[in-house]
Amino acid sequence: MLALAAQLATNGLISGSLYALLGVSWGLIFATTKIFHFAHALTLTVAVYAAVLAVGQWGWGLPAGFLLAAVVGCLFGVATERVVYRPLRRVNATSLNIFLASLGLLIAGESAVLIVFGPQARDLPGFPISGIALGPVAFTTVEGLWLAGSWALLLLLIAWLWWTRYGRAIRAVASNRELAQCVGIDPERMSLLVFGIGSALVGLGGMLLALRDTVSPTIGVQPVLTAFIAVFLGGIGSIPGAVLGGLVLGLAENMGGLLLPGHWQGVIAFVVLFSVLVFRPSGLLGVRTR
Amino acid sequence: MRGNRLWVGMSLVMMAGWAVLAPPAPAEAQEPVKLGMILAMTGPGAFYGQVMSRGAQLAVDQINKAGGIGGRRLQILIEDHKSGDADAAVTGARKLLDVDKVPVILTSYSAPTLAIQPLAVEKKVLLLNGGGVGSVLVGKRNLYNTRMLSSQTAPFVVQWAVSRHSAKRVATLFWNDAAGQGVNGAIKEACGKLGCQVVAEEPHDIGAKSYSAQIARIKAARPDVLALGSFGDDVGYILTQARAYGITVPILGVDWTPNAQKIGGKTMEGYAIAVDRFDPAAGDDKTKAFVEAYKAAHKDSPEFYAANYYEHVELILRPLMKRILDRGGDPAKQGELLGEMERALSARLKFASVYGGDMQIHPDGTVSKPLGVYDVKGDALTLIGRIVDGKIQARP
Numbered sequence: 001m002l003a004l005a006a007q008l009a010t011n012g013l014i015s016g017s018l019y020a021l022l023g024v025s026w027g028l029i030f031a032t033t034k035i036f037h038f039a040h041a042l043t044l045t046v047a048v049y050a051a052v053l054a055v056g057q058w059g060w061g062l063p064a065g066f067l068l069a070a071v072v073g074c075l076f077g078v079a080t081e082r083v084v085y086r087p088l089r090r091v092n093a094t095s096l097n098i099f100l101a102s103l104g105l106l107i108a109g110e111s112a113v114l115i116v117f118g119p120q121a122r123d124l125p126g127f128p129i130s131g132i133a134l135g136p137v138a139f140t141t142v143e144g145l146w147l148a149g150s151w152a153l154l155l156l157l158i159a160w161l162w163w164t165r166y167g168r169a170i171r172a173v174a175s176n177r178e179l180a181q182c183v184g185i186d187p188e189r190m191s192l193l194v195f196g197i198g199s200a201l202v203g204l205g206g207m208l209l210a211l212r213d214t215v216s217p218t219i220g221v222q223p224v225l226t227a228f229i230a231v232f233l234g235g236i237g238s239i240p241g242a243v244l245g246g247l248v249l250g251l252a253e254n255m256g257g258l259l260l261p262g263h264w265q266g267v268i269a270f271v272v273l274f275s276v277l278v279f280r281p282s283g284l285l286g287v288r289t290r
Numbered sequence: 291m292r293g294n295r296l297w298v299g300m301s302l303v304m305m306a307g308w309a310v311l312a313p314p315a316p317a318e319a320q321e322p323v324k325l326g327m328i329l330a331m332t333g334p335g336a337f338y339g340q341v342m343s344r345g346a347q348l349a350v351d352q353i354n355k356a357g358g359i360g361g362r363r364l365q366i367l368i369e370d371h372k373s374g375d376a377d378a379a380v381t382g383a384r385k386l387l388d389v390d391k392v393p394v395i396l397t398s399y400s401a402p403t404l405a406i407q408p409l410a411v412e413k414k415v416l417l418l419n420g421g422g423v424g425s426v427l428v429g430k431r432n433l434y435n436t437r438m439l440s441s442q443t444a445p446f447v448v449q450w451a452v453s454r455h456s457a458k459r460v461a462t463l464f465w466n467d468a469a470g471q472g473v474n475g476a477i478k479e480a481c482g483k484l485g486c487q488v489v490a491e492e493p494h495d496i497g498a499k500s501y502s503a504q505i506a507r508i509k510a511a512r513p514d515v516l517a518l519g520s521f522g523d524d525v526g527y528i529l530t531q532a533r534a535y536g537i538t539v540p541i542l543g544v545d546w547t548p549n550a551q552k553i554g555g556k557t558m559e560g561y562a563i564a565v566d567r568f569d570p571a572a573g574d575d576k577t578k579a580f581v582e583a584y585k586a587a588h589k590d591s592p593e594f595y596a597a598n599y600y601e602h603v604e605l606i607l608r609p610l611m612k613r614i615l616d617r618g619g620d621p622a623k624q625g626e627l628l629g630e631m632e633r634a635l636s637a638r639l640k641f642a643s644v645y646g647g648d649m650q651i652h653p654d655g656t657v658s659k660p661l662g663v664y665d666v667k668g669d670a671l672t673l674i675g676r677i678v679d680g681k682i683q684a685r686p
Contacts, residue, residue: 001510003510004506004507004509004510007506007509007510007535008503008506011502011503011506014502015500015502114332119331119332119333119336119339120336120337120340121334121336121337121523123553129530129534130534131533131534131535131536132534133536138534138535138536139502139534139535140530140531140534140535143502212499212500213499213500214334214499214523214553216333216334216336218333253503254502254503254506256503257503257504257506257507261491261492261493261504261507262492262494262501262502262503262504262505262506262507263466263492263493263494263495263498263504265503
């Protein structure tokens with residue numbers, strides 16, 4: 001039983017770390033712009049497909065594929081903000097209008113990927129997958145990379161947000177857009193910046209995912225839904241909250257395996273979210289607002 | 291103006307004359323017989339849809355190239371069940387049955403097949419399944435399976451586990467749908483008869499990709515063998531993750547595909563299956579002709595799913611249609627193919643098979659085909675045991 005608990009906790013930590021990365025990538029955009037960016041899933045898909053094409057067909061190395069995914073994700077996210085969301089804001093579109101536009105973009109984009117690349121799943125070659133055993137627990141080399149890669153990116157982002165001028169400006173806009181504007185911060189510029197950073201991060205998160213899973217036109221939806229849950233669990237507007245939400249989610253899903261069969265993970269995720277939101281509607285680290 | 295009227299008048303007279311005197315349209319100009327297919331064209335099982343449709347299309351192309359069946363050409367219409375979505379299957383079936391008026395549907399996967407079966411009964415349409423293996427597909431009106439079902443193959447997985455690996459404790463990991471649950475049920479039943487115990491039962495979503503929680507629970511249950519009721523690419527992912535997580539016991543199952551082999555790589559070594567396997571290298575003339583034609587069309591060896599759907603058209607529907615045409619019926623009419631199939635089975639008619647020899651379709655909708663136990667050596671399956679009279683005879 002102890003060995004099973006240790007293994008499940010390890011699994012939870014690994015998947016929770018990736019959830020945290022995906023949660024932060026979406027939460028950063030949502031906290032700063034208040035846009036429910038559902039098309040984040042499309043950004044992930046486009047970035048990963050670009051990398052799969054480069055690595056699988058053009059023979060690029062895997063590190064170059066990761067770099068490409070970050071760049072393509074960043075450009076796609078920025079383009080979405082400039083071409084779709086900003087014009088809608090200028091005509092005073094409501095949050096619901098913008099959400100529907102985002103959803104429409106996702107559906108149309110996935111269909112376009114399906115038409116261009118076909119329905120067949122593709123894989124991302126070039127990463128040696130083997131097992132790593134540490135006492136009673138074991139995990140794969142890909143999962144080891146998830147853990148290391150996710151935390152490296154999360155710590156880098158948090159350091160940048162806390163200790164740089166632009167990072168502080170983004171946090172200021174996320175905290176109070178009007179007040180930030182009063183002290184000379186351009187919220188539109190910060191919106192563009194968070195779309196770029198969040199989208200690059202989701203591209204990299206998508207690449208970590210693609211090392212284990214096959215890549216299909218719908219690859220982005222499930223991870224981004226998980227990111228939503230992590231953000232709402234941790235507290236909207238809080239970057240540490242999104243990290244904590246991702247970890248709690250991953251651990252809860254996996255530790256549930258002590259009592260329930262493994263395929264109940266999805267149900268456990270929603271039960272945890274529901275329970276937290278009942279007792280703390282603003283999330284684990286969210287700020288209560290009146 | 292008068293000249294114009296004269297020309298118009300003459301044209302009308304000529305057209306009327308042509309209509310009266312022209313010979314009747316040749317048989318080839320008749321409406322083609324439409325064959326409906328509901329397959330996994332998108333989603334995690336898109337590979338199946340691709341090879342199944344290729345197999346059926348090859349047979350249709352060959353028949354049409356030779357002038358059709360009694361002059362009637364065939365046409366395939368494909369709808370997508372999105373890798374097991376029963377709602378999508380029903381939507382597709384309604385279009386095929388109500389709009390296209392197909393007399394037959396070639397279907398795949400257990401859940402979509404079950405979902406469309408009542409619609410097929412209502413319209414008197416023949417259903418042929420060459421992919422789904424759920425034991426729930428037995429004894430369903432209008433439905434004939436040309437792949438052996440899990441209730442037929444899974445007991446041999448247990449027999450192999452007990453006889454070869456002296457297994458007392460069996461763990462199962464299976465698709466959380468009718469097909470996977472069918473395998474799990476059949477394994478439990480066989481285990482009960484052969485004196486082993488199922489110590490862990492872990493279902494998973496189709497196309498799940500991550501099995502870490504299930505594998506951790508299975509490892510903690512300390513089984514002697516792990517039996518899979520999973521299919522397609524999932525098998526490759528499971529093998530990779532199970533071995534990486536330190537599961538060293540033999541892993542057995544009921545499905546293997548080249549794609550799963552590609553995904554699983556070296557971890558697939560020793561993975562054994564009990565299956566009615568199509569062998570492209572078999573010596574039968576029908577097999578050779580099919581394999582060569584498939585290779586010429588697709589630059590690849592045919593999968594057994596391609597073989598099953600080729601068989602549907604070439605070796606089941608073709609003779610049935612010929613019988614209908616010979617007695618002056620119309621195979622395109624709903625009810626005709628179904629009626630002919632039922633008559634053929636009452637007469638205990640055997641159908642030829644590209645697996646070699648004949649296949650016997652039974653009135654309960656199951657089929658008997660050559661069955662064997664295979665394991666992975668290198669990157670291919672090797673026959674390690676033949677199944678004769680319900681017993682596995684291991685090859686030396």
